[in-house]
Amino acid sequence: MTRVALYARYSSDSQRDASIEDQFRLCREQAAREGWSVAGTYEDAAISGASTVLRPGIQHLVRDAQRGRFDVVLAEALDRISRDQADVATLFKHLKFAGVAIVTLAEGGISELHVGLKGTMNALFLKDLALKTHRGLRGRVEKGKAGGGLCSATGC
16 A cells, blocks of 8 residues: 655744645545545644755654655645755655655645646745745835834834
């Protein structure tokens, strides 16, 4: 029986903790349809997809893949795994070397083509998001409001 590892992530404190369980629920349903056995779950809560370096869940997943603990990684979408083009390519290479495939609910089986195209699109999304966030923060500052960060009871 194919052993599958489920991976879920959400990127910021403003998102719901339930997002992880929602992603796992959908992945478990897909694994059941495929007849796969869930060998483990890995998660990174409130951590950006911009890099895999500081994400303990994805790091643990890679170590377990190298130990042969599962055959497939299943996630909701490739952007849940990473939004960084180089990280997606590196992760794909490490998993492929370990004999582990990546499958997502959104894209299906991940190939080199997905890594190149989706990796680029996800990187562009992050760049666009940063520009829009900066624009919004600048607008707040120009209106005399806090531009971000934590405020104390006495002001910002």
